[in-house]
Structures are given as C-alpha cells and as structure tokens.
Amino acid sequence: xxxGERRCYNTAIMELGKxxxxxxxxxxxMVTAVKYRKVLLNSEVEACIKETLKGISERYEIIIDxxxxxxxxxxxxxxxxxxxxxxxxxxxxxxxTARKIFEKFPKLKKExxxxxxFWSNGKxxxxxxxxxxxxxxxxxxxxxSLDKTEAETRMKQLKLFSI
Numbered sequence: 001x002x003x004g005e006r007r008c009y010n011t012a013i014m015e016l017g018k019x020x021x022x023x024x025x026x027x028x029x030m031v032t033a034v035k036y037r038k039v040l041l042n043s044e045v046e047a048c049i050k051e052t053l054k055g056i057s058e059r060y061e062i063i064i065d066x067x068x069x070x071x072x073x074x075x076x077x078x079x080x081x082x083x084x085x086x087x088x089x090x091x092x093x094x095x096x097t098a099r100k101i102f103e104k105f106p107k108l109k110k111e112x113x114x115x116x117x118f119w120s121n122g123k124x125x126x127x128x129x130x131x132x133x134x135x136x137x138x139x140x141x142x143x144x145s146l147d148k149t150e151a152e153t154r155m156k157q158l159k160l161f162s163i
Contacts, residue, residue: 019082027065028077030123034120036120040112045105052096053067061080097119
C-alpha cells in the first residue's frame with residue numbers, strides 16, 4: 001500500500017486501516033496543552049494546526065478523525081497502524097505542528113513562549129473502542145470548548161491587565 005491512500009479527516013465513522021500485513025481499527029483520544037497553559041489557540045493558529053495535521057496524516061500514515069480546540073489545549077481523535085506507538089503519534093503531531101506554528105507566527109516564539117517550545121511536555125492518551133465510546137469522544141471533542149467569540153472576548157479582557 002502506498003502512503004496517503006487511506007486518509008480520512010473528520011469522518012463520520014471509524015475506517016478500517018490497512019497495511020501490507022494487517023487490517024486494523026485502532027483509535028486514540030489525545031490531549032496536549034500549550035506550554036505554560038497560555039491561551040494562544042486563536043482562529044489563525046487553529047487553521048495552521050488543522051492544515052498541518054492534514055500533511056501529517058498523509059506523510060506519517062496517521063488518520064486524523066476529529067480535532068477540537070479549547071483556549072489552551074487541543075483534543076485529537078486519531079488512529080495509526082499497529083506498529084506505531086501512541087507516544088510516537090503524539091510526538092510527531094506536537095513536533096511538526098509546533099515547527100509550522102513558529103514558522104507562520106514567529107512573534108509567538110519571541111514574545112509569548114520564551115522557552116522556544118509550543119506544547120507542554122505533558123499529554124493524555126487513551127484508546128477508544130467502537131460504538132458508544134467513539135460517539136461519546138467525538139461529541140465531547142466537538143462540544144468541549146467555550147464559544148469562540150466568548151473566548152476571544154475573555155482574552156481581550158485579560159490583556160487589559162497585563163503588566
């Protein structure tokens with residue numbers, strides 16, 4: 001099987017994955033936070049991350065089913081081949097997205113994240129089954145964050161008090 005043949009992004013059902021020697025349906029719910037829990041996931045950064053995830057999906061054979069953003073963390077519902085460890089999946093996602101974000105928004109690295117890292121070292125990874133679990137996780141990821149306009153209003157208010 002050639003790379004990029006079995007991609008899905010934000011699909012309604014979990015697809016079967018295929019490699020030359022296996023057929024599988026392995027999914028993970030992964031969560032990672034922005035370094036220092038800073039509120040940096042605005043609409044432009046979200047768009048950059050989504051676009052980067054499409055490229056990651058094609059290059060690394062990681063299936064991205066859902067992506068959900070909150071003000072300072074991201075939820076990813078994804079899958080990978082049985083030979084790819086979940087830790088490897090989140091490491092690829094974090095490193096590639098951070099690099100692209102810093103390329104597109106160099107001001108974030110210079111002014112907001114003085115340590116040079118976009119994502120915190122922590123992560124949450126859980127396997128997800130079919131049926132109820134999948135549906136529950138998808139709904140949670142879609143509905144877990146605040147309304148974007150409310151979040152942006154809060155950010156503007158917080159910036160009024162910066163010293």
